[in-house]
Amino acid sequence: xxxxxxLTAAPLAAAGAAGLAACGSSSGSGSSxxxxxxxxxxxxxxxxxxxxVLTPVLEKFTEETGIDVSLEVIGWGDLQTRIQTAITxxxxxxxxxxxxxxxxxxxxxxxxxxxxxxxxxxxxxxxRYVPAALATGGAEGTDPTSIPLYGxxxxxxxxxxxxxxxxxxxxxxxxxxxxxxKALTDPEGDVWGMSLAAGSYTENNHFAFINATQNGAxxxxxxxxxxxxxxxxxxxxxxxxxxxxxxxxxxPSNAQFDNGTKSVTAFANGKAAMIIxxxxxxxxxxxxxxxxxxxxxxxxxxxxxAVSDCASHLAGINLAAMKDTGNEEGALQFMxxxxxxxxxxxxxxxxxxxxxxxxGTPTFTEDEEQADMFMEIYSERAEPLPxxxxxDQYETTVGQAMNEMFATIATGGTVTREDVxxxxxxxxxxxxx
Amino acid sequence: MSSLTAPEDTTTPPKRPDARPPRRPxxxxxxxxxxxxxxxxxxxxxxxxxxTGFWMSFxxxxxxxxxRWLEAPFVGLENYSIAIDLNTPVGQELLNSFLVTxxxxxxxxxxxxxLGMAAAVxxxxxxxxxGVFRTLFLIPYALPLYASVITWNFMLQRDTGVINxxxxxxxxxxxxxxxxxxxxxAFVSVVVVAIWRMWPFAFLMFMAGLQxxxxxxxxxxxxxxxxxxxQWRSITLPMLAPVNQTMLLVMxxxxxxxxxxxxxxxxxxxxxxxxxxxxxIYNASFLSWDFGVGSAMSVLLLLFLLAVSLxxxxxxxxxxxxxxx
Numbered sequence: 001x002x003x004x005x006x007l008t009a010a011p012l013a014a015a016g017a018a019g020l021a022a023c024g025s026s027s028g029s030g031s032s033x034x035x036x037x038x039x040x041x042x043x044x045x046x047x048x049x050x051x052x053v054l055t056p057v058l059e060k061f062t063e064e065t066g067i068d069v070s071l072e073v074i075g076w077g078d079l080q081t082r083i084q085t086a087i088t089x090x091x092x093x094x095x096x097x098x099x100x101x102x103x104x105x106x107x108x109x110x111x112x113x114x115x116x117x118x119x120x121x122x123x124x125x126x127x128r129y130v131p132a133a134l135a136t137g138g139a140e141g142t143d144p145t146s147i148p149l150y151g152x153x154x155x156x157x158x159x160x161x162x163x164x165x166x167x168x169x170x171x172x173x174x175x176x177x178x179x180x181x182k183a184l185t186d187p188e189g190d191v192w193g194m195s196l197a198a199g200s201y202t203e204n205n206h207f208a209f210i211n212a213t214q215n216g217a218x219x220x221x222x223x224x225x226x227x228x229x230x231x232x233x234x235x236x237x238x239x240x241x242x243x244x245x246x247x248x249x250x251x252p253s254n255a256q257f258d259n260g261t262k263s264v265t266a267f268a269n270g271k272a273a274m275i276i277x278x279x280x281x282x283x284x285x286x287x288x289x290x291x292x293x294x295x296x297x298x299x300x301x302x303x304x305x306a307v308s309d310c311a312s313h314l315a316g317i318n319l320a321a322m323k324d325t326g327n328e329e330g331a332l333q334f335m336x337x338x339x340x341x342x343x344x345x346x347x348x349x350x351x352x353x354x355x356x357x358x359x360g361t362p363t364f365t366e367d368e369e370q371a372d373m374f375m376e377i378y379s380e381r382a383e384p385l386p387x388x389x390x391x392d393q394y395e396t397t398v399g400q401a402m403n404e405m406f407a408t409i410a411t412g413g414t415v416t417r418e419d420v421x422x423x424x425x426x427x428x429x430x431x432x433x
Numbered sequence: 434m435s436s437l438t439a440p441e442d443t444t445t446p447p448k449r450p451d452a453r454p455p456r457r458p459x460x461x462x463x464x465x466x467x468x469x470x471x472x473x474x475x476x477x478x479x480x481x482x483x484x485t486g487f488w489m490s491f492x493x494x495x496x497x498x499x500x501r502w503l504e505a506p507f508v509g510l511e512n513y514s515i516a517i518d519l520n521t522p523v524g525q526e527l528l529n530s531f532l533v534t535x536x537x538x539x540x541x542x543x544x545x546x547x548l549g550m551a552a553a554v555x556x557x558x559x560x561x562x563x564g565v566f567r568t569l570f571l572i573p574y575a576l577p578l579y580a581s582v583i584t585w586n587f588m589l590q591r592d593t594g595v596i597n598x599x600x601x602x603x604x605x606x607x608x609x610x611x612x613x614x615x616x617x618x619a620f621v622s623v624v625v626v627a628i629w630r631m632w633p634f635a636f637l638m639f640m641a642g643l644q645x646x647x648x649x650x651x652x653x654x655x656x657x658x659x660x661x662x663x664q665w666r667s668i669t670l671p672m673l674a675p676v677n678q679t680m681l682l683v684m685x686x687x688x689x690x691x692x693x694x695x696x697x698x699x700x701x702x703x704x705x706x707x708x709x710x711x712x713x714i715y716n717a718s719f720l721s722w723d724f725g726v727g728s729a730m731s732v733l734l735l736l737f738l739l740a741v742s743l744x745x746x747x748x749x750x751x752x753x754x755x756x757x758x
Contacts, residue, residue: 410616
């Protein structure tokens with residue numbers, strides 16, 4: 001029996017999603033009109049922390065509407081696969097959080113509820129949302145299938161004391177940032193100018209995009225095909241890799257950092273003077289022992305001759321209803337509630353998120369200067385990742401290629417411009433657009 | 434003389450040789466009822482998913498169709514041609530993954546076999562503390578997989594891992610702390626962790642096999658002057674042949690299909706040097722949302738494993754039986 005199990009293991013792995021569908025149906029989640037199932041992504045310091053934060057909010061919703069909400073918080077590592085399975089089987093939640101960069105890819109599956117005029121009327125109208133954030137919910141010219149819930153943007157955090165002790169002003173250009181990082185790097189003392197999540201394919205693909213955008217390059221053509229081998233893309237990626245390779249301001253060990261929290265820890269422990277992180281890093285930095293006066297955030301700088309002053313991709317979390325929900329009306333009520341000004345303000349602090357409403361007030365920090373800075377980046381200096389169905393493939397192919405290039409550098413190898421071009425060509429050829 | 438013999442009853446027709454036996458109660462349904470749950474489960478757990486996977490390999494099951502998967506367009510052998518086209522990254526990466534897995538399997542099976550055999554032979558004779566060693570050797574097999582492999586992940590970290598601490602700081606064998614989880618060393622790491630998990634199984638099997646060898650054989654051979662090496666070669670190995678035949682095949686299949694070790698050790702982005710094929714197929718299916726190509730790869734893997742298994746069985750079982758017949 002065991003042998004046969006093994007022989008069938010490989011097909012089962014690939015057949016998993018469809019296999020589930022064989023047992024499932026499109027009969028919806030099974031929710032009644034007075035109940036909903038909600039899959040929330042992990043936003044706080046832990047899954048438990050998310051539950052603690054969300055439970056009173058959901059109870060308030062239940063009080064207002066009489067609809068019970070069954071909450072499950074899912075870590076980022078599992079969320080995409082769980083959503084895939086839910087879409088395939090028709091057995092899943094009624095409402096789900098998604099990374100906003102997945103918006104168009106998930107829309108293409110047809111598994112999320114289309115939000116047309118009727119649905120937006122129930123949600124309070126399209127005009128409530130920051131237009132660029134709402135644009136992440138679907139391909140151009142289509143009805144979106146998700147709405148923005150939590151806004152996020154990258155900033156560059158720096159250690160105030162280390163900068164003051166070295167007499168360095170916060171950088172405004174890429175070149176100044178590298179100079180500052182060099183001045184603050186002391187490999188003998190195990191202190192580095194910067195820390196990067198260089199082993200995280202999600203972080204890496206974000207910086208491939210931001211650096212390419214600063215160079216005026218796009219990752220997709222006008223007709224929606226991948227274009228990863230433009231000069232601007234290659235130069236942008238090489239510039240980012242060179243922080244470890246040529247500038248040597250990043251500890252090679254960072255090539256093993258497979259999530260952003262590890263670079264935050266290095267920063268909070270005084271091992272790195274700067275990190276580039278989304279604004280929800282504040283809570284993590286403080287939980288690692290730094291006080292709010294010990295660090296500041298500035299926009300991630302672009303080169304002096306950059307074509308664009310893009311400082312972030314338009315990051316954040318979207319909220320979607322599943323097409324197979326048995327309670328569409330309740331799901332829309334819930335989505336409206338979660339994006340109401342009151343709930344946005346309430347959740348903005350614990351999840352350190354930016355408001356996604358046009359007249360929203362940031363509550364993630366008491367530092368007004370920092371709040372304004374992140375709001376400016378989010379609303380004016382952030383570009384969405386390619387709004388195309390293959391965006392999810394871009395994240396994995398380009399992100400993993402960058403992981404491998406960082407690994408090459410960290411283990412003593414060299415990555416040339418030609419190597420980057422080859423890697424991007426391979427990534428591009430891997431995509432079935 | 435009168436006869437008391439009853440006259441022959443000529444009214445009873447003679448029994449026909451091909452006459453049907455009288456119909457018995459429907460007891461013959463009982464065995465089928467007994468095995469029905471097993472057949473049903475076999476269908477649900479193995480046959481239907483396998484058939485589904487096979488069907489999926491002939492359709493374009495991408496993100497555009499996963500919700501309406503029955504409507505996915507039939508593409509014939511296109512998924513197979515994509516999977517094996519060495520002029521594309523998909524084919525090149527699959528070949529790389531296959532070759533990595535072949536090397537990985539050869540090393541893990543070979544070294545696990547050797548370690549298991551050595552340990553079992555060493556613990557064959559009674560000595561003080563034998564039970565403790567037996568227990569210690571079986572611990573890796575008993576530990577939950579995730580907990581044990583994630584512990585290896587911690588131990589293999591470059592700066593904070595205990596492996597480098599011992600090799601660099603304590604023993605001074607290496608000057609610079611190497612990376613174990615990225616770059617070429619990733620292969621060494623995944624092999625070591627897999628051996629650590631696999632060899633106790635070989636040890637257990639050999640222990641059981643050794644119990645079945647009569648002690649008289651060793652005693653008689655010792656009287657004839659055979660030393661431990663000769664005894665191992667002429668008694669132990671031949672007597673363990675049936676255990677070996679089964680165990681090597683099972684270990685080959687397990688190790689070639691190993692998904693959990695690289696998944697837990699490397700996370701979702703495995704380095705090319707540790708790109709084992711089951712995990713590679715998972716990524717091709719779930720990260721690229723291309724279940725058609727992923728299924729084609731799975732079927733190719735299944736055919737390869739079946740072919741190797743059949744060749745192995747031919748030489749180890751059927752050919753031998755034919756010779757003995």
